[in-house]
Amino acid sequence: MSAKKKVLVVGLGIAGMAAAVRLHGIGWEPLIVERAPARRAGGYFIGLFAEGREAAERLGVLDSITRENPVGSRTWEVGSDGGRMRSVGFLDQPGEPRGVLRGDIEAALWDRVRDVIAVRFATSPEAINSLPDYARVALRDLATGEVREESFDLVIGADGLRSSVREQAFGPNEKYMRPFNAIVCAFALNEQVPNLADRDGIVLAEPGRSLWVFPFGDRPPTALLTYRTKNENAEFDRPPIETLRERYAGVDGDGAIGHVLEELENAPDFLFDSVHQVKMDTWHDNRVVLVGDSAWCLTLYSGMGATAGLLGADALGAALEKHPESINAALTEWEEGLRPFIKKHQFAAQIKSQVFVPSNVALARVRRSVMRKQGKKRRIELEDSTMAPAA
Ligand SMILES: Cc1cc2nc3c(=O)[nH]c(=O)nc-3n(C[C@H](O)[C@H](O)[C@H](O)COP(=O)(O)OP(=O)(O)OC[C@H]3O[C@@H](n4cnc5c(N)ncnc54)[C@H](O)[C@@H]3O)c2cc1C
Known part of the structure; x- marks a missing residue:
C-alpha cells in the first residue's frame, strides 16, 4: 500500500479547515499550521449563499451551522x-x-478538524521551495523561534488576504493586492x-x-x-x-x-x-496552491468570500480525488473550473461596493x-x- 500523501495547510480559517477536512476525507494526511496562538471565535456577519451551503453540506458541516435568522425582519x-x-x-x-x-462556520469546521487532523498553533512558514514532485517548507515555531524543514506532497496557502504563502511562492503581495x-x-x-x-x-x-x-x-x-x-x-x-x-x-x-x-x-x-481584491493569473505553481482570500479575495462587498472559500476547498478535494496520479492535472482542472465563478464575483464586488458605500x-x-x-x-x-x- 502506498503511503498517505502529506499536505501542509497554512491557515485555520474557513478555506484552510475546509480544504483539510476534504483532503482528509480522501485519504490525505493534512497538517494545519496557524500563526495565532489559539483558535479565534466570534467574528462578523456573513451571508452564506447556496453554493457555499451546498459545499458545506458536502463537507458534512452544514447542519452544525445553527445560527437563527430573524423572522419578519425589516x-x-x-x-x-x-x-x-x-x-x-x-x-x-x-x-x-x-x-x-464567520465564527459559526469556523466552529462547525473545527468540530471536524479537532481530534483527527494535526494542528500546530503559533507556527508559520518561513520559506517554501516548490518543486515538481514535492515542496520543502521551513516552518517556524513562533513561541520558541525554532525552525524545522519538512517535505509535503502539496502546500495549500489558505492564509488570507496578506498571505505569506503567496509572498513566498508567487512574489510580493503588492503585485497581487488591488x-x-x-x-x-x-x-x-x-x-x-x-x-x-x-x-x-x-x-x-x-x-x-x-x-x-x-x-x-x-x-x-x-x-x-x-x-x-x-x-x-x-x-x-x-x-x-x-x-x-x-x-x-x-x-x-x-x-x-x-x-x-x-x-x-x-x-x-x-x-x-x-x-483589497487579490488578482492572480494562476493560483498554483508546482506543489503550492492558494485557496480562499489568499488566492482571490473577493472583498466583503461581494458577500461571497466565505462561500467561495468553501466551494474552492471542496472543489480542490474533488479534483485531487479525480486525479490521484497527477497533482498537476488536478490543480489545473480545479483552477479552470473555478475561475469563471471567481471572475464573476470579483466584477460584481465593484458594483456591489456602491450599494454598501x-x-x-x-x-x-x-x-x-x-x-x-x-x-x-x-x-x-x-x-x-x-x-x-x-x-
Ligand atoms: C466585514 C466582512 C464581511 C464579510 N461578509 C461576507 C459575506 O457576507 N459572505 C461571505 O461569503 N463572505 C464574507 N466576507 C468574506 C469572508 O469573511 C472571507 O472571505 C473568509 O472568511 C476568508 O476565509 P479564509 O480562510 O480564506 O481567510 P482568513 O479568514 O483570513 O483566514 C486566514 C487564516 O490564516 C492565518 N494566517 C495568516 N497568515 C498566516 C501565516 N503566515 N502562517 C499561518 N497562519 C496564517 C490567519 O490567522 C487566519 O486564521 C466578509 C468579510 C469581511 C471582512
Whole structure:
C-alpha cells in the first residue's frame, strides 16, 4: 500500500479547515499550521449563499451551522438626520443567503478538524521551495523561534488576504493586492441600536461612508462601518476608534452611529482593515496552491468570500480525488473550473461596493432611489405573505 500523501495547510480559517477536512476525507494526511496562538471565535456577519451551503453540506458541516435568522425582519434606510424609509437588507437579495457569523462556520469546521487532523498553533512558514514532485517548507515555531524543514506532497496557502504563502511562492503581495481605497470595521454588538426593534436592521449610506446593522434571530446584531479614503495607510496612524470618530463626525442616524462607536470602544474583538481584491493569473505553481482570500479575495462587498472559500476547498478535494496520479492535472482542472465563478464575483464586488458605500453624491442618490423602490416591493411582498390564507 502506498503511503498517505502529506499536505501542509497554512491557515485555520474557513478555506484552510475546509480544504483539510476534504483532503482528509480522501485519504490525505493534512497538517494545519496557524500563526495565532489559539483558535479565534466570534467574528462578523456573513451571508452564506447556496453554493457555499451546498459545499458545506458536502463537507458534512452544514447542519452544525445553527445560527437563527430573524423572522419578519425589516430593514430601514436611515438618513443622517434620523429620518427612515423601508429598504432591503442583505438577506433580501436573490440567492436567499443565510446570515451567520464567520465564527459559526469556523466552529462547525473545527468540530471536524479537532481530534483527527494535526494542528500546530503559533507556527508559520518561513520559506517554501516548490518543486515538481514535492515542496520543502521551513516552518517556524513562533513561541520558541525554532525552525524545522519538512517535505509535503502539496502546500495549500489558505492564509488570507496578506498571505505569506503567496509572498513566498508567487512574489510580493503588492503585485497581487488591488486596493479598493476603502476601510472596513466589523464587530458584534452587545445591544441593538436605539429606537430599533430587536430583529430589524438599518443601513445608513452617505456618500463615502456607511453603517450597516445586521440582525439575527438568536443574538444581538453585528455592525459594519465602511468608508472610502484616498490614503488607506493614513487610516492606521491612530487607534481605530479615533479614526472612526473623525470619519463619522457630524452624522447621527437617530443615535445609531453614537451607539455603535460607543460599543466599539469596549468591544473585545473587532476587525479594522483596508479593503483589497487579490488578482492572480494562476493560483498554483508546482506543489503550492492558494485557496480562499489568499488566492482571490473577493472583498466583503461581494458577500461571497466565505462561500467561495468553501466551494474552492471542496472543489480542490474533488479534483485531487479525480486525479490521484497527477497533482498537476488536478490543480489545473480545479483552477479552470473555478475561475469563471471567481471572475464573476470579483466584477460584481465593484458594483456591489456602491450599494454598501456609494462613492459620491450622484451614486448615493441613485442608490437611495433603487433602495426605496426595492423597499416598497419588499413591504408589499411581506404584507401579501401575512395576508395569504393558511394552506
Ligand atoms: C466585514 C466582512 C464581511 C464579510 N461578509 C461576507 C459575506 O457576507 N459572505 C461571505 O461569503 N463572505 C464574507 N466576507 C468574506 C469572508 O469573511 C472571507 O472571505 C473568509 O472568511 C476568508 O476565509 P479564509 O480562510 O480564506 O481567510 P482568513 O479568514 O483570513 O483566514 C486566514 C487564516 O490564516 C492565518 N494566517 C495568516 N497568515 C498566516 C501565516 N503566515 N502562517 C499561518 N497562519 C496564517 C490567519 O490567522 C487566519 O486564521 C466578509 C468579510 C469581511 C471582512
